[in-house]
Amino acid sequence: DAKTTQPTSMDCAEGRAANLPCNHSTISGNEYVYWYRQIHSQGPQYIIHGLKNNETNEMASLIITEDRKSSTLILPHATLRDTAVYYCIVRVALTGGGNKLTFGTGTQLKVEL
Amino acid sequence: NAGVTQTPKFQVLKTGQSMTLQCAQDMNHEYMSWYRQDPGMGLRLIHYSVGAGITDQGEVPNGYNVSRSTTEDFPLRLLSAAPSQTSVYFCASRDTGINEQFFGPGTRLTVL
Numbered sequence: 001d002a003k004t005t006q007p008t009s010m011d012c013a014e015g016r017a018a019n020l021p022c023n024h025s026t027i028s029g030n031e032y033v034y035w036y037r038q039i040h041s042q043g044p045q046y047i048i049h050g051l052k053n054n055e056t057n058e059m060a061s062l063i064i065t066e067d068r069k070s071s072t073l074i075l076p077h078a079t080l081r082d083t084a085v086y087y088c089i090v091r092v093a094l095t096g097g098g099n100k101l102t103f104g105t106g107t108q109l110k111v112e113l
Numbered sequence: 114n115a116g117v118t119q120t121p122k123f124q125v126l127k128t129g130q131s132m133t134l135q136c137a138q139d140m141n142h143e144y145m146s147w148y149r150q151d152p153g154m155g156l157r158l159i160h161y162s163v164g165a166g167i168t169d170q171g172e173v174p175n176g177y178n179v180s181r182s183t184t185e186d187f188p189l190r191l192l193s194a195a196p197s198q199t200s201v202y203f204c205a206s207r208d209t210g211i212n213e214q215f216f217g218p219g220t221r222l223t224v225l
Contacts, residue, residue: 032212034212036214041201041219042218042219043117043203043205043216043217043218043219044156044203044205044214044216045216046212046213046214046215049212087155101156101158101214102155103148103150103155103156103157104155105153105154105155106155
């Protein structure tokens with residue numbers, strides 16, 4: 001699985017968009033970008049995933065650059081409840097078998113009033 | 114649906130004791146996994162199962178055993194607890210053909 005690089009921490013004002021970057025310059029053609037988050041002491045929560053097209057769901061948007069070497073997770077209107085550690089994970093599709101998600105240290109997002 | 118449930122939430126053991134961490138899911142998911150999370154680190158895969166009767170090792174399997182006799186349950190056994198096994202343990206499951214993993218609330222284990 002490709003290695004990812006994320007900033008250690010970020011701050012965001014409540015109501016504003018939170019843009020969380022992730023570098024994955026060694027990503028392979030069949031590897032997806034997954035985002036999970038972990039609110040303090042809870043189990044990780046799936047947010048979104050994508051291969052090369054931008055994706056949007058009820059939680060967030062995922063923007064993947066054309067060369068796929070980096071991506072950005074966008075929380076359009078961050079709230080205090082979005083304060084969490086956000087993990088960017090790159091791997092082949094889970095649907096293909098196997099269960100391993102390699103979690104790095106992620107980005108601690110702090111949403112403030 | 115209750116989702117993925119784990120018991121106990123907290124446990125303190127003495128070195129050398131054995132115990133079983135319970136994990137159950139009511140979503141009829143084929144895939145189940147156990148991860149551990151140490152302070153300041155990401156999650157590391159211990160063992161996983163792709164269906165009842167089938168288990169395999171993850172990246173940190175030493176000191177742990179698993180079994181999968183039913184689709185719903187995936188217990189993790191510590192045969193002889195060591196202080197290095199002090200950690201938070203998360204169970205996860207997912208359905209075949211689905212990318213999303215569902216995680217349980219975790220078990221916080223301390224080995225003295």
